[in-house]
Amino acid sequence: MPIAVRHLSHVYMPGTPMAVPSLRDVSFEVADGELVGIIGPTGSGKSTLVQHLNGLIRPRPGTVFVDGQDVGDRRTDLRQLRLKVGLVFQYPEHQLFEETVYDDVAFGPRSMGLEPAEVDRRVRRAMAMMGLDVETLGRRSPFELSGGQRRRVAIAGVLALGCSKLILDEPTAGLDPAGRRELLRLLTRLNREGMTILLVTHDMDDLAEVARRVLVLSEGRLVADAPIRELFGQHRALLQEHHLDVPAAVRILYGLRERGAEVRLDRITVDEVAAEVARWWRSARGASDGRAAVEREGSRAHGHRRDRPRPVRPR
Amino acid sequence: MPPDPLIRVEQVTYRYAAGGDAPAVVALDGVSLEVSRGDFVAVVGRNGSGKSTLARHLNGLLQPDQGRVLVDGMDTRDPARLWEIRRLVGMIFQNPDNQLVATTVEEDVAFGPENLGVPPDEIARRVTWALETVGMAAYRRHPPHRLSGGQKQRVAIAGVLAMQPACLVADEPTSMLDPRGRAEVLQTLLELRRRLGMAVVLITQQMGEAALADRVVVMDQGRIVLDGPPRSVFTRAAQLERLGLELPAAVAVAERLRQAGVPVAPDVITVDELVEWLCPSPSGT
Numbered sequence A: 001m002p003i004a005v006r007h008l009s010h011v012y013m014p015g016t017p018m019a020v021p022s023l024r025d026v027s028f029e030v031a032d033g034e035l036v037g038i039i040g041p042t043g044s045g046k047s048t049l050v051q052h053l054n055g056l057i058r059p060r061p062g063t064v065f066v067d068g069q070d071v072g073d074r075r076t077d078l079r080q081l082r083l084k085v086g087l088v089f090q091y092p093e094h095q096l097f098e099e100t101v102y103d104d105v106a107f108g109p110r111s112m113g114l115e116p117a118e119v120d121r122r123v124r125r126a127m128a129m130m131g132l133d134v135e136t137l138g139r140r141s142p143f144e145l146s147g148g149q150r151r152r153v154a155i156a157g158v159l160a161l162g163c164s165k166l167i168l169d170e171p172t173a174g175l176d177p178a179g180r181r182e183l184l185r186l187l188t189r190l191n192r193e194g195m196t197i198l199l200v201t202h203d204m205d206d207l208a209e210v211a212r213r214v215l216v217l218s219e220g221r222l223v224a225d226a227p228i229r230e231l232f233g234q235h236r237a238l239l240q241e242h243h244l245d246v247p248a249a250v251r252i253l254y255g256l257r258e259r260g261a262e263v264r265l266d267r268i269t270v271d272e273v274a275a276e277v278a279r280w281w282r283s284a285r286g287a288s289d290g291r292a293a294v295e296r297e298g299s300r301a302h303g304h305r306r307d308r309p310r311p312v313r314p315r
Numbered sequence B: 001m002p003p004d005p006l007i008r009v010e011q012v013t014y015r016y017a018a019g020g021d022a023p024a025v026v027a028l029d030g031v032s033l034e035v036s037r038g039d040f041v042a043v044v045g046r047n048g049s050g051k052s053t054l055a056r057h058l059n060g061l062l063q064p065d066q067g068r069v070l071v072d073g074m075d076t077r078d079p080a081r082l083w084e085i086r087r088l089v090g091m092i093f094q095n096p097d098n099q100l101v102a103t104t105v106e107e108d109v110a111f112g113p114e115n116l117g118v119p120p121d122e123i124a125r126r127v128t129w130a131l132e133t134v135g136m137a138a139y140r141r142h143p144p145h146r147l148s149g150g151q152k153q154r155v156a157i158a159g160v161l162a163m164q165p166a167c168l169v170a171d172e173p174t175s176m177l178d179p180r181g182r183a184e185v186l187q188t189l190l191e192l193r194r195r196l197g198m199a200v201v202l203i204t205q206q207m208g209e210a211a212l213a214d215r216v217v218v219m220d221q222g223r224i225v226l227d228g229p230p231r232s233v234f235t236r237a238a239q240l241e242r243l244g245l246e247l248p249a250a251v252a253v254a255e256r257l258r259q260a261g262v263p264v265a266p267d268v269i270t271v272d273e274l275v276e277w278l279c280p281s282p283s284g285t
Helices: A046-053 A078-084 A101-111 A116-129 A147-159 A177-192 A204-210 A228-234 A236-241 A248-258 A270-288 A291-297 B051-057 B079-088 B105-116 B120-133 B149-161 B179-196 B230-234 B237-242 B249-259 B271-278
Strands: A003-012 A020-030 A035-039 A063-066 A085-088 A165-169 A196-200 A213-218 A221-227 B007-016 B025-035 B040-044 B066-071 B089-092 B167-171 B199-203 B215-220 B223-228
Touching: A003 A046, A020 A046, A020 A221, A035 A046, A035 A177, A035 A204, A046 A063, A046 A085, A046 A165, A046 A196, A078 A085, A085 A147, A101 A116, A101 A147, A116 A147, A116 A177, A147 A165, A147 A177, A177 A196, A177 A204, A196 A204, A204 A228, A204 A248, A213 A228, A221 A228, A228 A236, A248 A270, A248 B249, A248 B271, A270 B249, B007 B051, B025 B051, B025 B066, B025 B223, B040 B051, B040 B179, B051 B167, B051 B199, B079 B089, B089 B149, B105 B120, B105 B149, B120 B149, B120 B179, B149 B167, B149 B179, B167 B179, B179 B199, B215 B230, B223 B230, B230 B237, B237 B249, B249 B271
Parallel strands: A035 A196, A035 A213, A085 A165, A165 A196, B040 B199, B040 B215, B089 B167, B167 B199
Antiparallel strands: A003 A020, A003 A063, A213 A221, B007 B025, B007 B066, B215 B223
16 A cells, blocks of 8 residues: 555645645545546645655645555654655755756765765766766766756756655646756656656646646545546546636547547547547448548548538537 | 837847856847737747746846847837837746735735826826726735745736736736636637737747737747747647747647548647547537
8 A cells, every 4th residue: 555645634824814725635546556647727736735744744634655654644664754754845856956967866865874885876876767878978967958958957956866656746847848858758668667757837738748647636636536538538627617628639539429420539549549530430431331432532522522421410 | 111010029139148168058149029009929839948038028027239229219228128028028937926015905006106106196007907907807806925835926927007007018817827717717818818908928938829819939949930910830840849839739639630531720729729620510610
């Protein structure tokens, strides 16, 4: 039972007129090796929730267990807990401060009082996990690197603490597409090598690419906890009710379905959606014997609407 | 002869020191661009392509090393004109928490015109009008820090509007917002253009946002490499991918469909257009 949250509630500024409940009776578990997305509008309690998982906030009321340790128990060593559960805040590269990339990643292990050889081993390992080459980048100043590289240096600094669980708050915000793809690829690889990852994000495309399961928070409540295909394929109305939506590519499938096309809705990435639409197109074509028309049509499709599959009306 | 554009960027080059012994970085390399009244221009490009540097030239926050920027005919290098240039071209930034300074929403919006010495009754009129325009009139006495990210950005926009500008430059205003906040801010920017005829320059990483503009400017390595309507820019899928940009989802799906033998029309760029092309509604055109 690696992460278990039970009946967790939290009141922001309790006992004052400004008191706001920010978590209300939240319960869920995360097994080792999972990659779980956490989504919800701003103010839905996502940040409050993740701060409980590494002991920055003591659970009250409710319980949080990490690897069997009760985070709310006064005897639990919160320092040890924070080494186990790495927390990467938004825009973590704003906190880089050492003169070289190497020293920045080494800062955590050195403050833990580790032997230099062990510090070196950890720095190399953490940088490799984030796709950063120690030989070429280690002696550079973090400020000479690209935005995407700087962020990966900051994440490597957290990984160097030796955590087995990693929580990231909006890790791709502000990155360009190349930086985003690279980071998502590295996180997927890290997860495959055994790291449990919780990804807090507003970006449904990020989720579609990496998460297998998603928790949806709204006004402090856990309103959904579902496999990602089920969430996007069956619960669009719920997402919209909480001011969220499925990724743009999936909206194509919903749009076709509204017009009666027999497409599956549980395809979630651009590649999957395109494959599903192509499959439907061919089968609808086959049914209306439009094959010759396809060949005739070529790439200039204006004015050939009659050749397209007729909408199949819902039953 | 057409009227002069509101903003004219002429062959601008800008360098900044990289630190240490490294050679200076050329952030803008001979950039020319015109923005007319009522234009909605999106500027896209990967990190480091020069788009924010360009944005900061449009109201004289930065001044060119070579070339010049004219705003309504005024040169941004002329210190005597800088106040008027900044009044004409307002700017909002990425982080909603760094832009609001006062203790209530209305004081924040009044801040700019007060600095200009606008008379109090005129300020009150402008504040009311600006907050109504961005849909935040109900919050005028609220403290800004209690607002959502999208609401904060709308208040920041109202603060610019109170200066009665001709153009708003928005530098990645949605990148730190949730989906609802994004939608609110984009809607507000579109309204400025539609209702007030203001020019809007939107710097963004989101190609879906850029698709809403009349014109998309693509930057790479300090240069403008594409400049045209979204339909002509987004149909250059291969080039955009080479430039490290993400295609809008509908364009990416359409591209893969073509590869799979589905002859999607080349001018399809939105989800609704793709759905309509694939499965025309009986009442459709």
